Amino acid sequence: MPLYNETFKALSDKTRRQILRDLRSGEMSAGEIADHFDMTKPSISHHLSILKQADLISDRRQGQNIMYSLNTSVFEDVMGWFMEFLGKAPNDITKGE
Amino acid sequence: MPLYNETFKALSDKTRRQILRDLRSGEMSAGEIADHFDMTKPSISHHLSILKQADLISDRRQGQNIMYSLNTSVFEDVMGWFMEFLGKAPNDITKGE
DNA sequence: TATATAGTTAGAATAATGTCTAAATATCTA
DNA sequence: TAGATATTTAGACATTATTCTAACTATATA
Numbered sequence: 001m002p003l004y005n006e007t008f009k010a011l012s013d014k015t016r017r018q019i020l021r022d023l024r025s026g027e028m029s030a031g032e033i034a035d036h037f038d039m040t041k042p043s044i045s046h047h048l049s050i051l052k053q054a055d056l057i058s059d060r061r062q063g064q065n066i067m068y069s070l071n072t073s074v075f076e077d078v079m080g081w082f083m084e085f086l087g088k089a090p091n092d093i094t095k096g097e
Numbered sequence: 098m099p100l101y102n103e104t105f106k107a108l109s110d111k112t113r114r115q116i117l118r119d120l121r122s123g124e125m126s127a128g129e130i131a132d133h134f135d136m137t138k139p140s141i142s143h144h145l146s147i148l149k150q151a152d153l154i155s156d157r158r159q160g161q162n163i164m165y166s167l168n169t170s171v172f173e174d175v176m177g178w179f180m181e182f183l184g185k186a187p188n189d190i191t192k193g194e
Numbered sequence: 195t196a197t198a199t200a201g202t203t204a205g206a207a208t209a210a211t212g213t214c215t216a217a218a219t220a221t222c223t224a
Numbered sequence: 225t226a227g228a229t230a231t232t233t234a235g236a237c238a239t240t241a242t243t244c245t246a247a248c249t250a251t252a253t254a
Contacts, residue, residue, distance in 0.1 A: 005111050012109035013242085014102050024182060030201055043243055045202055050241095062198045064251050072183060077181045085121060085172045115202080127231055140213055142232055161221050161230050195254090203248070210241070217235070224226090 001008060002055060011078075015030050015039065015048050020070065026063035029065040099152060099174050106173075107151035112136065113144050126162040148188065156167060 010016055015037060022028065022036055034044040048068060051057045055074050059066050107113055119125065119133055131141040132134060148154045152171050156163050160192060 004114070008105065008109045008114070012105045014243090017101070017105070020182065023202085031199095034201095038235095039242095040244065041201070041235085042203080042245080044240075061201095068203065070182070075182045076178055079176060080184070082172055082176045082179070085117065085167070086169060086176070106211095111214090128229095130249065131231095137213095137214065138231070139215080139233080143212075146232085158220085195232080196227105197252100198254100199249085199250100199252080201248105204246085205244100207244080208242085209238085210239105212232100214237080214238080215244100216234100216236105218231105220229100222229080 004075050004078070007036060007056065007074065007078055008052045009055055013047065013050075015044075016051055019044075019047060019051060023057060023068060023070040027067045027069040029062075029067055031065065033068065034069050099106075099171050101175070101178060103151045103152065104171065104175055107147050107153055110144065110147075112141075115147055115149060116144060120154060120165060120167040124164045126159075126164055128162065130165065164180040 009059060018036070019033055027090070030045060030048060031041070034041045038043060048057065048059070052059060056071055057068050058071055059068050061067075116130055119130060124131050127142060127145060128138070130145070131138045134141060137149055144158070145154065149156060149165075154165050155168055157192070158164075
């Protein structure tokens with residue numbers, strides 16, 4: 001179960017949501033991700049670290065590159081949060097925060 | 098279709114998410130909502146205005162009170178945003194922002 | 195080992211957010 | 225109309241976020 005506050009805060013930024021969207025097509029290096037934005041690498045690095053803290057993405061080093069990929073399980077958890085509101089009661093959703 | 102940036106920003110605050118949660122049990126006045134929090138009424142009023150701008154809630158005046166209620170349709174839209182990531186492609190979800 | 199490449203960390207500037215108090219608006223009732 | 229109640233608006237202040245440049249770390253390769 002995620003810490004919803006971290007998750008929602010991570011999702012509240014447009015750049016970060018676009019990063020997540022980009023990662024849907026598969027693993028990408030930090031540099032490749034940064035190339036998609038009109039923003040410096042350190043700024044993108046910061047956004048990646050926030051997404052990682054929220055457990056929305058994972059990283060692994062491959063040589064000189066650090067490869068980032070999507071963690072779909074947390075998306076499922078957050079969807080559960082929404083399901084609650086709609087009264088659809090999915091599998092194992094409890095109250096959350 | 099909601100402006101996801103506004104929606105996610107609205108959802109990124111703990112107090113606002115709790116307000117939404119409270120409203121699940123039905124319409125409530127601004128004062129009743131404020132009573133659930135250790136925070137001044139103006140602060141709650143501000144949170145309500147952000148939720149309203151994001152179209153997550155609606156309001157109507159009833160005498161001296163202003164009654165707030167949940168707009169479930171926007172929750173459904175946002176859920177669609179998540180569905181995209183999980184590749185479940187619900188009814189009429191397009192790319193979004 | 196020295197140099198280049200990829201990425202992060204540190205620190206600062208600026209903008210945005212959340213909270214408060216005080217004042218304003220709207221409605222009700224005597 | 226005057227006063228009470230419910231709520232919002234305005235303005236100030238502190239905290240948090242976002243972004244940048246400069247410096248640092250880690251890996252690869254000549």
